[in-house]
Amino acid sequence: MKYRSQKVAYLFFALSMALLVLQIIYGFIMGFAHMGYDVLHEIIPFNAATATHKNLLVVWLLSGFMGAAYYIIPEEAEIELFSVKLAKLQFWSLALVGVASVIGFHFNWWEGRKFLEIPRPLDYLVVINVLLFLGIILKTLYSGKKRTTTAMVMVMGLVFAALLYLPGMIWFDNQTIDSFFRWWVVHLWVEGVWELIMGGILSFLLIKLTGVDREVIEKWLYVIVGLTFLSGILGTGHHFYFIGTPKYWLMIGGIFSALEPLAFLGMALFAISMYKKGEKRHPNKIAITWTLGTAIVSFVGAGLLGLAHTLPSVNIWTHGTFVTAMHGHLAFWGAYGMLIFAFISYVMPQLTGRKLYNTNLSTYAFWLSNIGMVGMTTALGAAGITQVYLERKVGMDFMDAQIAMEPHFMILIACATLFFTGVIMFIVNFLKYGTPTDQALVKN
Amino acid sequence: MLSKKQAKLFFLGGTVVFFLIFIGLSWHSLSVEVPKQTHEENLTEAVIRGKEIFDSNNCMGCHTILGEGAYYAPELTKVMERRGVGYVKAALMSKVPWAPKGRKMVAYGFSDDEANDLVEFFTWIGNMDLNGFPAEPDLKNK
Numbered sequence: 001m002k003y004r005s006q007k008v009a010y011l012f013f014a015l016s017m018a019l020l021v022l023q024i025i026y027g028f029i030m031g032f033a034h035m036g037y038d039v040l041h042e043i044i045p046f047n048a049a050t051a052t053h054k055n056l057l058v059v060w061l062l063s064g065f066m067g068a069a070y071y072i073i074p075e076e077a078e079i080e081l082f083s084v085k086l087a088k089l090q091f092w093s094l095a096l097v098g099v100a101s102v103i104g105f106h107f108n109w110w111e112g113r114k115f116l117e118i119p120r121p122l123d124y125l126v127v128i129n130v131l132l133f134l135g136i137i138l139k140t141l142y143s144g145k146k147r148t149t150t151a152m153v154m155v156m157g158l159v160f161a162a163l164l165y166l167p168g169m170i171w172f173d174n175q176t177i178d179s180f181f182r183w184w185v186v187h188l189w190v191e192g193v194w195e196l197i198m199g200g201i202l203s204f205l206l207i208k209l210t211g212v213d214r215e216v217i218e219k220w221l222y223v224i225v226g227l228t229f230l231s232g233i234l235g236t237g238h239h240f241y242f243i244g245t246p247k248y249w250l251m252i253g254g255i256f257s258a259l260e261p262l263a264f265l266g267m268a269l270f271a272i273s274m275y276k277k278g279e280k281r282h283p284n285k286i287a288i289t290w291t292l293g294t295a296i297v298s299f300v301g302a303g304l305l306g307l308a309h310t311l312p313s314v315n316i317w318t319h320g321t322f323v324t325a326m327h328g329h330l331a332f333w334g335a336y337g338m339l340i341f342a343f344i345s346y347v348m349p350q351l352t353g354r355k356l357y358n359t360n361l362s363t364y365a366f367w368l369s370n371i372g373m374v375g376m377t378t379a380l381g382a383a384g385i386t387q388v389y390l391e392r393k394v395g396m397d398f399m400d401a402q403i404a405m406e407p408h409f410m411i412l413i414a415c416a417t418l419f420f421t422g423v424i425m426f427i428v429n430f431l432k433y434g435t436p437t438d439q440a441l442v443k444n
Numbered sequence: 445m446l447s448k449k450q451a452k453l454f455f456l457g458g459t460v461v462f463f464l465i466f467i468g469l470s471w472h473s474l475s476v477e478v479p480k481q482t483h484e485e486n487l488t489e490a491v492i493r494g495k496e497i498f499d500s501n502n503c504m505g506c507h508t509i510l511g512e513g514a515y516y517a518p519e520l521t522k523v524m525e526r527r528g529v530g531y532v533k534a535a536l537m538s539k540v541p542w543a544p545k546g547r548k549m550v551a552y553g554f555s556d557d558e559a560n561d562l563v564e565f566f567t568w569i570g571n572m573d574l575n576g577f578p579a580e581p582d583l584k585n586k
Contacts, residue, residue, distance in 0.1 A: 033516065038548055041541070045550045046516045047505025105502075112502035114513055149448075173492045175569060176482045177474060179512060215448060222451035229459040233466045242577030243510045246477035250575060252469070316579050320511030320519055387515070395581030398518040399545040 001350045003074040005081035007436035010351055011091045012067030013344050016060045017427050019098065020337075023056035024420050031416060034402075034409040044106065051105045051117040057332060058115065059098045064340035065197050066094070066133055069158060071347055072204050073137050076151035077144025082136050090132045097125045113178070115186045116168045123169050130162045149218035150207065153225055154200025160193040176244035183239040190332075191235060191260060191302075195228040198298075198339055199267070205291045205346055206271060210278025217274060224266040231259035238310050242319055250312040257310040261303030264335070271295035284349060286362045290342035293370065297338055301330025301377070317392050322384035322405075330377040341369075341426060348433040353440035356432055365426035372419025376412055383408035481573040494565025497558055506549070509569060511577060517549065521578060524563065524570050532566065533559045 001007070029040060029049045038046065074081050081087060101118045104110060110117040118126065141147060141155060168185035172178040203221045207214050237253025271292050282288065305327040309318040318324065345362070349355050356362070383405045390401040478484070498504075504513035509520045523532060534542075536559040541548040554562070 030516075036546060041548050041550075045506075045548075047502045047514070047550070050505045050514045050516070051502060108501065110500075110502050112499040112504040112513075114504055117502060117505075149452075173487060173495065174478070174482055174484060175495060175510065176478050176572070179510060180470070180474065180478070219446065219448040219451045222448065222455045223446070226451070226455035226458050229455070230462060233459075233462040234469075236466065240473070242574045243512070244478060244482045244572045244574055245473050246481065247575055248469070249473070316577060319577060320508040320513070320515070322515055325515065391581075392579065393581055393583045395584035399547060402547070403545065 003080045005084045006071045006074050008084050008087045009067040009071040010436045012063045015095055016063040019056045019060035023053055026053040031409055031413045035406050048105045051110055052102050054115050061336045068201050068343050069137055073140050076148045077141050078146055079144035082139040086136055093129050113182055150200050150203045153196050157193045157196030164188050179243050187236045187239055191232045196225050199225045206274045209282045209288050210274050212274045212278050220270050227266050228263040231256050235260045241312050254312050261307050264299040264303035268295045268299040284357045286357045287346035289366055290345050294338035294342050297334030301334035305330055317388050321387045322380050326377055326380040326384050333373050351436035352433045354433050361425050361429045365422050369419050369422025372415050375415030379408050379412035486568055490561050490564040491568045494561035497562055522570055524566050
């Protein structure tokens with residue numbers, strides 16, 4: 001690391017890992033409930049488990065993005081962070097809002113809006129928190145010596161992400177309009193502005209790890225984020241097929257969301273070709289593995305598996321079934337989960353000065369978590385296809401179809417155990433690094 | 445060969461153009477078509493109260509409605525057509541967990557008024573024009 005203040009990123013990564021563990025535990029609760037063992041029903045009913053599972057996902061990813069921003073922006077702008085004290089205050093308030101929301105879910109304090117269950121009063125705290133975060137980042141960026149494309153794209157993603165949270169806070173009496181704007185947040189986040197954040201982080205990692213010229217990498221970054229918005233903005237239409245919105249969305253959503261894999265294909269080709277072009281001299285092989293991994297798995301999970309059910313003629317059958325969960329798991333893991341793992345793998349040696357990369361533990365963590373997640377995706381896909389066939393095509397009663405799906409959840413739990421083992425190994429390696437120290441500072 | 449400046453122009457230009465198209469289509473959808481397709485004239489006080497109950501208890505955390513939500517409990521878009529008022533109210537007002545084939549619903553024990561509001565909400569949802577969703581099971585024995 002080049003600046004003392006970059007150390008603050010560590011707190012965000014630690015929170016990120018803790019919340020991920022909790023997210024997976026809630027995933028297990030749901031998996032068992034689907035197998036017929038809803039033993040915690042009295043304390044954690046299914047809707048509390050799912051709200052917790054989904055919101056922890058959002059918060060651990062955001063925490064990871066924030067940590068990455070606190071590390072990247074000083075280094076790109078060539079200046080110390082505007083204020084470490086404020087960054088720490090922002091960290092603790094983020095942790096507080098996260099914990100308060102999760103506890104609230106267990107006491108029926110929420111809004112029944114998928115992914116945005118955080119109740120309105122806490123939404124205002126989220127806004128204050130994010131404004132503080134953006135204030136620190138923007139102040140740093142604009143006081144610095146340089147405003148690189150990498151930093152600008154990443155910050156643009158973060159600012160847009162904050163702005164897009166607002167339409168989700170308006171109350172609408174009409175369920176359709178409510179849902180319409182909920183997708184403005186959720187879709188335009190994950191298939192829009194989060195890809196800018198992803199592009200920025202990926203570009204930073206590739207510059208550091210491959211040694212390829214910044215100008216070349218950043219040129220392609222523009223092309224990729226261009227493709228993202230070209231397909232992703234109107235691609236929102238694939239959420240507007242069957243919710244009381246006009247028919248033209250079937251065509252617009254169909255065409256543009258079918259183009260969405262292009263941005264992810266671009267991301268994958270970008271990472272692979274820069275790696276091949278590079279000198280391959282960087283010793284941190286596991287960081288490179290995760291970086292290439294996120295580029296490739298995001299193309300498969302977010303790109304191809306999204307394409308699998310995005311056309312209206314398919315989606316009329318799969319809408320509201322486990323086919324969506326199948327896509328969701330590999331997409332979030334590939335595009336955003338693995339990205340944060342890649343960043344942590346790169347950054348921990350920089351922050352602590354210890355070189356715990358290329359250990360058996362870090363290698364097994366990569367393979368176990370990925371094999372586990374691919375297995376989970378397959379199990380969810382099998383459950384989804386069973387559900388579509390029995391319930392939607394044959395017209396079987398909901399619960400009869402669900403009982404027929406139970407064996408797939410046994411496999412889901414088995415694969416999730418592999419996945420969890422991999423994640424735990426990654427976290428053990430993370431903890432072995434210890435905390436950041438000024439001794440790891442490198443003079444420019 | 446593409447220069448960095450051209451790449452930047454592609455990104456900024458494309459974003460602005462597609463965003464404007466998206467805003468235009470959204471405005472048209474919400475101001476012209478959605479009120480017709482959702483029969484907004486039937487959006488009564490009772491329906492709105494029903495939606496509030498539906499939201500504040502996170503019913504979407506188990507059920508889907510308009511195909512959106514979690515996949516633990518049945519799709520509710522056509523629930524009135526499928527089950528009728530009696531069944532739906534019984535499930536909503538039950539003081540013990542409603543548990544068809546063993547899968548438990550939270551025992552909300554709603555009052556008669558609350559259950560009626562939810563029934564109004566489901567009835568309003570059920571009458572929407574959803575472009576063909578949910579599709580008729582085409583392999584069902586007729």
